[in-house]
Amino acid sequence: MVHVKTTINGQPAEFLVPAYLSLLDTIREVVGLTGAKEGCLDGNCGACTVILNGRIVDSCLVLGAEANGGEITTVEGLATPDALHPLQQAFLEEAALQCGICTPGFLVSAAALLKREPKANEQRIRHWLAGNLCRCTGYDKIVRAVIKAEDMSSQLSKSKAKVAAKPTAKSSASPKASSVRSSGRSGSGRK
Amino acid sequence: MHPFAYVEPKTVKEAVAALSKYGDKARPLAGGTDLLVQTRAGRFNLDAVVNLKKIPELMSVKLDANGLEVGAAVPCYRVYEDPKVSAAFPGLIDAASLIGGIQIQSRASMGGNLCNSSPSADATCPMIVHNGVAVIAGPKGTRKVAIEEFCTGPGKNALAAGEFVVTLQFPKPSPTFGAAYERFIPRNEMDIAVVGVASSVTLDAAGKTIKNARIALAAVGPIPIYAVAASEWLKGKPANEASIAQAAAMAKAAARPITDMRGTIEQRKHLVEVLARRTLTKAIERARGK
Numbered sequence: 001m002v003h004v005k006t007t008i009n010g011q012p013a014e015f016l017v018p019a020y021l022s023l024l025d026t027i028r029e030v031v032g033l034t035g036a037k038e039g040c041l042d043g044n045c046g047a048c049t050v051i052l053n054g055r056i057v058d059s060c061l062v063l064g065a066e067a068n069g070g071e072i073t074t075v076e077g078l079a080t081p082d083a084l085h086p087l088q089q090a091f092l093e094e095a096a097l098q099c100g101i102c103t104p105g106f107l108v109s110a111a112a113l114l115k116r117e118p119k120a121n122e123q124r125i126r127h128w129l130a131g132n133l134c135r136c137t138g139y140d141k142i143v144r145a146v147i148k149a150e151d152m153s154s155q156l157s158k159s160k161a162k163v164a165a166k167p168t169a170k171s172s173a174s175p176k177a178s179s180v181r182s183s184g185r186s187g188s189g190r191k
Numbered sequence: 192m193h194p195f196a197y198v199e200p201k202t203v204k205e206a207v208a209a210l211s212k213y214g215d216k217a218r219p220l221a222g223g224t225d226l227l228v229q230t231r232a233g234r235f236n237l238d239a240v241v242n243l244k245k246i247p248e249l250m251s252v253k254l255d256a257n258g259l260e261v262g263a264a265v266p267c268y269r270v271y272e273d274p275k276v277s278a279a280f281p282g283l284i285d286a287a288s289l290i291g292g293i294q295i296q297s298r299a300s301m302g303g304n305l306c307n308s309s310p311s312a313d314a315t316c317p318m319i320v321h322n323g324v325a326v327i328a329g330p331k332g333t334r335k336v337a338i339e340e341f342c343t344g345p346g347k348n349a350l351a352a353g354e355f356v357v358t359l360q361f362p363k364p365s366p367t368f369g370a371a372y373e374r375f376i377p378r379n380e381m382d383i384a385v386v387g388v389a390s391s392v393t394l395d396a397a398g399k400t401i402k403n404a405r406i407a408l409a410a411v412g413p414i415p416i417y418a419v420a421a422s423e424w425l426k427g428k429p430a431n432e433a434s435i436a437q438a439a440a441m442a443k444a445a446a447r448p449i450t451d452m453r454g455t456i457e458q459r460k461h462l463v464e465v466l467a468r469r470t471l472t473k474a475i476e477r478a479r480g481k
Contacts, residue, residue: 043295046294056293058295061228061298131381
């Protein structure tokens with residue numbers, strides 16, 4: 001067993017994990033967060049995507065033991081108790097999911113993109129999401145939802161901060177989760 | 192997965208000791224994007240996984256007057272997101288930015304790609320044309336192996352028991368150096384190369400004559416192939432379409448592909464010629480600063 005101390009969705013977590021257990025199984029079975037999904041188990045589908053130390057990873061290709069000292073964000077960390085993340089809201093409004101298995105992975109991947117590139121264009125979005133497979137939607141609705149979430153985030157940050165888009169882009173690119181959460185709260189407030 | 196121990200050495204010496212202790216029952220872990228898939232598939236019967244990412248040398252990127260030294264476990268994104276490395280080593284960047292998707296690039300390393308020793312490895316051919324050298328540590332000390340001599344067969348390489356790659360070294364390119372890597376895949380992203388070709392050139396000061404060239408071919412033989420004849424032939428030739436066409440034909444002749452689910456012998460040979468032409472053209476453009 002490996003002793004792991006980590007932070008998951010802003011909360012400190014400490015547990016013992018068998019060395020061979022993947023980060024995906026660790027999150028699902030040891031920590032008990034079942035948002036990340038097992039799809040292909042070989043790095044093709046991205047259903048298990050989580051953010052580890054600021055980068056999206058396929059959690060099926062990481063050992064749980066490797067999370068020691070790290071910081072993890074899963075799909076459960078995107079919404080706040082009172083509001084959805086703008087991406088979650090946009091996915092609902094654009095019907096960007098059917099069976100839903102791939103959705104947590106898409107949300108986490110897209111959230112990481114929006115944080116670093118709040119105005120990514122369609123081509124960039126499609127390129128960024130190439131590591132996430134969806135066998136239902138045909139991707140167009142997902143891409144539309146991500147573009148909508150970008151618009152929602154930028155309008156809200158504008159009205160909130162009453163400053164031009166540039167400083168907003170900077171602040172939302174900061175590694176703190178709070179900027180994502182706050183735009184999420186006002187995002188659903190508009191609807 | 193079969194239960195195994197997890198070892199996290201802090202130094203090269205500790206890693207050598209751990210790998211030597213477990214012998215062929217241990218594998219070094221860099222990005223893990225091949226290792227964990229293969230372990231799950233039962234390719235290895237492991238007693239231990241030795242995570243190399245806590246060893247500083249394995250995780251550092253050094254760029255100085257001598258050239259570039261990339262730790263063998265440095266993930267791809269750290270290579271292509273470094274503006275100075277991007278500017279000086281375009282062939283490496285072409286590869287690092289197309290291996291897998293963003294998730295894979297967060298973890299997968301060029302050193303791991305080399306050690307996995309697949310003939311279709313996207314990073315290996317660009318490392319060959321950038322004159323790369325693998326620095327290897329093991330029970331008998333440190334040694335260096337040129338990248339083109341590293342792979343010995345599909346999934347096989349020059350590493351002996353207890354050895355692992357510490358860093359990858361690349362000499363500083365001259366200002367008139369250019370390189371490029373392209374591959375053919377049926378999808379837009381996230382696929383294994385049907386054929387890949389890397390090319391590099393060093394031009395004279397006027398940008399008219401090729402002083403040095405290197406061409407390397409992926410997925411058309413049991414190992415990544417350094418196309419020596421085509422590369423040598425280009426030396427001293429004018430940097431024009433006729434030279435490119437001739438070298439591309441010679442590169443095609445060096446390919447020894449098989450027919451499999453990804454492509455046929457004929458298709459792959461044809462692709463080598465097309466991609467050699469394209470990458471040589473791009474390498475020359477980059478060498479001229481375009």
